[in-house]
Amino acid sequence: MSGYRIPEMARKYIEYDMIQKHTELPHFPEFRTRLLYTFLSRHSTLSSYSELFSLVTSLVQMGLDTHDMVSITNQAKEMKAARSRQLKVLAGDYFSGRFYYLLSHAGHIDLIGIISQAICEANRLKINFYQLMKQLKLTADDYIKQTVEVRTQLYLSFAGFMEESVHSLWPEVLRLFTQCEVLLQEITKSEKAQQLRDSWGYWHIMQQASKEERRHMQAEELDPGKLRSIWLKYKVTVQLYQMLDSCMNQLQDKLHSLDSKELGRELLSIGEPIARYLSTPKALEEI
Incomplete structure (x- = not known):
């Protein structure tokens, strides 16, 4: 795995002084990204795209996770809290936008559609998840299962790309x-x-x-x-x-x-x- 360098590649998109100074970001999805890179790098025809595909997926995940950190209400009156909330929204949008830019410039338009569908499914699952929470109809086991289900959606979208031996x-x-x-x-x-x-x-x-x-x-x-x-x-x-x-x-x-x-x-x-x-x-x- 000496060739794995996705976190370093992602830093140029994630580590902005304004963001780091005024708000927090979620953790980089290290395990899922390394897994995707490992599987794709062993692919007979897609290995040359393993870095690009892993990078854009990690950026989309960072965008979704950053938006999840935004408070539901906008009642924070204090300037620092309000700025942090606004930057989370903008940062999440920016991370997601990089995914479109990088894939379109590389000519992988089909993958944009596949990942976009996965984003929609992840958001659908989140809505159902939050509704169960609000209604107090969630069990502890369901909490783990649904959290895992939400977090794997983007990466599961690559199932169709996997070779038969690891499908x-x-x-x-x-x-x-x-x-x-x-x-x-x-x-x-x-x-x-x-x-x-x-x-x-x-x-x-x-x-x-x-x-x-x-x-x-x-x-x-x-x-x-x-x-x-x-x-x-x-x-x-x-x-x-x-x-x-x-x-x-x-x-x-x-x-x-x-x-x-x-x-x-x-x-x-x-x-x-x-x-x-x-x-x-x-x-x-x-x-």
Whole structure:
């Protein structure tokens, strides 16, 4: 994987002083992008486009993720908060616009249509997801499944480009890696005892908590001490570590069983940061 340089290529589009000074951006979709690059770079006819296709897909994903960070309401009166919100909207539009520009100039018009359809599907899934949240009809398992489904849409759109030997492998490995990515981010949220509805911990607690505890979780102003007590009672962080460990074991078993040992080694190397994370003393204690 020494030839992989998509994050460096993306920096010229992402790292603008104005954006970095006034607002935050989402994390670069590293696992999904490396996976796409790895699969495409092994393609008999598309290998020469592996960098371009991986780059534009990562930029579109950054655009979608940046728009997701924009607050639903526009009630922020303070100048700094208002500027941050405006820049997120503009940055998301800009990242998405680069995808059209790069592909059209390279003559890949058909791919623009394919990725555009995937964007529409991702947005449709998000709307359904948010409606379930609003109606309090979401389970903790559904939260993970639907988050993974939304995040894989752009990358799944390349299924038709994959060669026969890896055609069925692509969506399965993509979803397992993405689930590990989601669980890693949920662990970070849980360690801050995040109470918002966009966390697995919230929906896990809402499924099991008493009426009084659910009422507290839905209150506009929360008692941090009480919230932390509930978080610990339902072992949110512990269970997330265990879920990540289980998902990683499932992924490693799959990769070890591949007929192509070379591909298996490449994909295992992509998952090494997750394996190292799970081997830290803190993670081992929770597992």
